[in-house]
Amino acid sequence: MESLDRIKIVLVSTSHPGNIGAAARAMKNMGLSELTLVAPAEFPSGVAVGRAASALEILEKARVVETLTDALADCTLVIGASARRRSIPWPMLSPEQLGEKAVGESAAGGRIALVFGREDSGLNNEELQLCHFHVQIPANPDYSSLNLAAAVMVICYEVRKAYLAAADQSSGEGQTGRGREKEEIRLEENWDQPLVSGEQVEHFYAHLERVLVAIDFHDPDNPRQLMHRMRRLFNRIRIDEMEMNILRGILTNIEFNLKDRE
Amino acid sequence: MESLDRIKIVLVSTSHPGNIGAAARAMKNMGLSELTLVAPAEFPSGVAVGRAASALEILEKARVVETLTDALADCTLVIGASARRRSIPWPMLSPEQLGEKAVGESAAGGRIALVFGREDSGLNNEELQLCHFHVQIPANPDYSSLNLAAAVMVICYEVRKAYLAAADQSSGEGQTGRGREKEEIRLEENWDQPLVSGEQVEHFYAHLERVLVAIDFHDPDNPRQLMHRMRRLFNRIRIDEMEMNILRGILTNIEFNLKDRE
Numbered sequence: 082m083e084s085l086d087r088i089k090i091v092l093v094s095t096s097h098p099g100n101i102g103a104a105a106r107a108m109k110n111m112g113l114s115e116l117t118l119v120a121p122a123e124f125p126s127g128v129a130v131g132r133a134a135s136a137l138e139i140l141e142k143a144r145v146v147e148t149l150t151d152a153l154a155d156c157t158l159v160i161g162a163s164a165r166r167r168s169i170p171w172p173m174l175s176p177e178q179l180g181e182k183a184v185g186e187s188a189a190g191g192r193i194a195l196v197f198g199r200e201d202s203g204l205n206n207e208e209l210q211l212c213h214f215h216v217q218i219p220a221n222p223d224y225s226s227l228n229l230a231a232a233v234m235v236i237c238y239e240v241r242k243a244y245l246a247a248a249d250q251s252s253g254e255g256q257t258g259r260g261r262e263k264e265e266i267r268l269e270e271n272w273d274q275p276l277v278s279g280e281q282v283e284h285f286y287a288h289l290e291r292v293l294v295a296i297d298f299h300d301p302d303n304p305r306q307l308m309h310r311m312r313r314l315f316n317r318i319r320i321d322e323m324e325m326n327i328l329r330g331i332l333t334n335i336e337f338n339l340k341d342r343e
Numbered sequence: 344m345e346s347l348d349r350i351k352i353v354l355v356s357t358s359h360p361g362n363i364g365a366a367a368r369a370m371k372n373m374g375l376s377e378l379t380l381v382a383p384a385e386f387p388s389g390v391a392v393g394r395a396a397s398a399l400e401i402l403e404k405a406r407v408v409e410t411l412t413d414a415l416a417d418c419t420l421v422i423g424a425s426a427r428r429r430s431i432p433w434p435m436l437s438p439e440q441l442g443e444k445a446v447g448e449s450a451a452g453g454r455i456a457l458v459f460g461r462e463d464s465g466l467n468n469e470e471l472q473l474c475h476f477h478v479q480i481p482a483n484p485d486y487s488s489l490n491l492a493a494a495v496m497v498i499c500y501e502v503r504k505a506y507l508a509a510a511d512q513s514s515g516e517g518q519t520g521r522g523r524e525k526e527e528i529r530l531e532e533n534w535d536q537p538l539v540s541g542e543q544v545e546h547f548y549a550h551l552e553r554v555l556v557a558i559d560f561h562d563p564d565n566p567r568q569l570m571h572r573m574r575r576l577f578n579r580i581r582i583d584e585m586e587m588n589i590l591r592g593i594l595t596n597i598e599f600n601l602k603d604r605e
Binding site: 103106107109110111112132134135136169170176177218219220221223224225226227228230231234235238241242245293295296297298307310311314317318319320323324327330331334335337338339340 | 365368369371372373374394396397398438439480481482483485486487488489490492493496497500503504507534535555557558559560569572573576577579580581582585586589592593596597599600601602
């Protein structure tokens with residue numbers, strides 16, 4: 082069960098404490114235990130306790146933080162729930178693909194955050210840009226807005242399915258699964274360097290933005306969507322530590338060689 | 344959507360009307376619309392209406408009957424949710440198998456009932472014996488009791504997945520294999536920009552290497568594995584045309600702002 086402990090559920094600005102309790106119950110039903118709450122409207126809450134039923138200990142050890150960035154600081158893979166198509170499309174996963182990716186990354190030692198937004202409006206654009214992937218639950222186009230705890234249930238269910246399938250495979254049972262997915266998981270396990278955390282990636286974006294300003298490529302007063310596109314580009318790569326050192330080194334050398342520095 | 348109308352959700356002796364409302368919402372989210380209530384403790388109910396959100400019409404046209412036998416009178420296939428192993432084993436389905444069987448039977452003109460029992464004790468033995476199959480949601484053995492609406496959510500989600508997979512197949516496209524690959528391809532087709540060619544990527548690497556030399560980061564006489572690692576990094580992304588324009592623009596601006604150019 083160890084590898085499911087590396088997958089946490091993050092609920093952002095939840096309005097109704099009942100949903101927090103119901104999400105905790107769904108998590109425990111599916112074997113997940115790590116819950117982080119970003120600026121909940123009401124917590125702790127008796128309503129949450131009632132809906133959690135026998136998953137009380139998940140509420141008791143839930144971490145409460147101020148910002149999503151705090152919640153993601155130690156994470157190597159971040160997947161956010163998104164109900165709508167965005168103007169700039171982001172790499173998308175089905176819930177099934179999410180389960181496989183989260184379990185594979187977790188088995189390889191990563192830390193994974195599955196992020197859910199507000200009941201009424203979901204995650205905002207800034208929050209969605211902190212994600213490597215977005216996940217969309219296939220829903221009736223006439224009414225695609227799931228209850229928050231229902232969405233957590235579906236996602237945790239797919240995580241458990243992937244977890245059981247992986248346990249099945251490693252116990253040497255017959256391979257009915259798809260070779261391609263297994264290959265992806267293996268590539269992650271075989272990587273030669275540890276992957277960087279969300280915090281390190283945020284430092285990189287800040288450094289990149291300073292350099293883009295210094296070379297007159299970026300005007301923060303008229304940002305257009307430059308940093309948005311840069312985030313989308315680099316979030317599609319899972320950057321490892323050596324690569325991060327190289328990228329930061331390149332930025333430092335650029336700054337050092339700028340004519341304004343003379 | 345017609346074939347989903349032949350699949351009904353049957354809730355037996357539900358205690359909490361909130362669960363009826365939440366189940367209705369889950370049903371509409373997944374495209375199901377037929378709800379039958381067997382001897383509910385409290386219905387109609389304002390609490391059910393609140394939790395149903397925009398699925399009110401499902402509550403309004405829900406059928407209320409006295410016994411499970413009444414609810415099943417017109418059904419050709421009955422599948423009941425069962426949390427526990429029974430002393431006499433019954434034919435079992437996973438939720439995924441349930442989805443396929445229900446959608447297949449429905450397409451063949453059958454009428455299907457998916458039956459869920461009481462919040463505290465599920466379906467009793469007599470009720471379970473009215474079912475052709477039992478379904479069990481794979482859950483944490485330490486806490487396998489799902490909230491009723493959460494269980495309805497998972498089962499309806501698997502029905503929708505099977506429905507979409509069947510719709511995909513009958514849309515007549517060459518099936519080279521699993522729906523999953525087609526889904527991925529479609530996601531790529533939804534990208535907002537065309538992807539660049541291999542040739543354009545090669546021009547980018549050449550430009551990048553010149554800049555890395557100019558900022559004293561790279562010595563072609565002692566290359567180590569720098570360009571190798573840069574290629575591995577950027578090859579993990581499928582770069583689109585706008586991103587390529589941005590990357591080349593950044594490189595050009597760096598060159599323009601180097602002090603040696605003065």
